[in-house]
Amino acid sequence: MKTLFASLFIALTVSASSLTFAHSSSDPLPLDAAVVVRAQDMKIDVITQAGTQENIVIRLKDADGHTLTKTTVEQSEKASLSRFDVSNLSDGVYKVEISDGITKQVKDFTIQTTIPTTSVERTISLPAL
Numbered sequence: 001m002k003t004l005f006a007s008l009f010i011a012l013t014v015s016a017s018s019l020t021f022a023h024s025s026s027d028p029l030p031l032d033a034a035v036v037v038r039a040q041d042m043k044i045d046v047i048t049q050a051g052t053q054e055n056i057v058i059r060l061k062d063a064d065g066h067t068l069t070k071t072t073v074e075q076s077e078k079a080s081l082s083r084f085d086v087s088n089l090s091d092g093v094y095k096v097e098i099s100d101g102i103t104k105q106v107k108d109f110t111i112q113t114t115i116p117t118t119s120v121e122r123t124i125s126l127p128a129l
Helices: 002-022
Strands: 032-038 043-049 056-061 067-073 079-085 092-099 104-111
Touching: 032 092, 032 104, 043 056, 043 092, 056 079, 067 079
Parallel strands: none
Antiparallel strands: 032 043, 043 079, 056 067, 056 092, 092 104
16 A cells, blocks of 8 residues: 555656646646545545645535534645544545645545345255265
8 A cells, every 4th residue: 555655646746847837937837736545544635735835625524515524724834744534534425635725626535325135045954974
C-alpha cells in the first residue's frame, strides 16, 4: 500500500512539474487531485497538488449534500494527503468534493455492508454392513 501511495504521489508531482513549464507564472495551474479508497482500512485518501493561489477545501458529504467533515489545505502546501476515516458511516452513497475556489471536482463512493450467510451443508452416507 505504501508503494501505491508513493507511486501515486510521484506521478502527481511529475505531472505537476511538467505542467509548470507549460504555463506562465501568472497563470494558475488546474486543480490536481486523486481520491484513493482503502477498503480494508475503511479510509479515503485525498491527494492534492496545489496549482492555484487559493486554499484547497476538501469536503466529505452525505447523499443529501450535508457536509460531514471539511479540511482546508493551505496554498503554501505544494502537495498534501488528507485521510478520512469512514468506518463509522452507515451504508449509502457519499461524495468527496475538492475545490480551489475556481474549479471543483466531485468523486462519489458507496459504503455497503455485506452480511455473510451461513450455508447448510447436508451429507448422505450408507452405514457399513
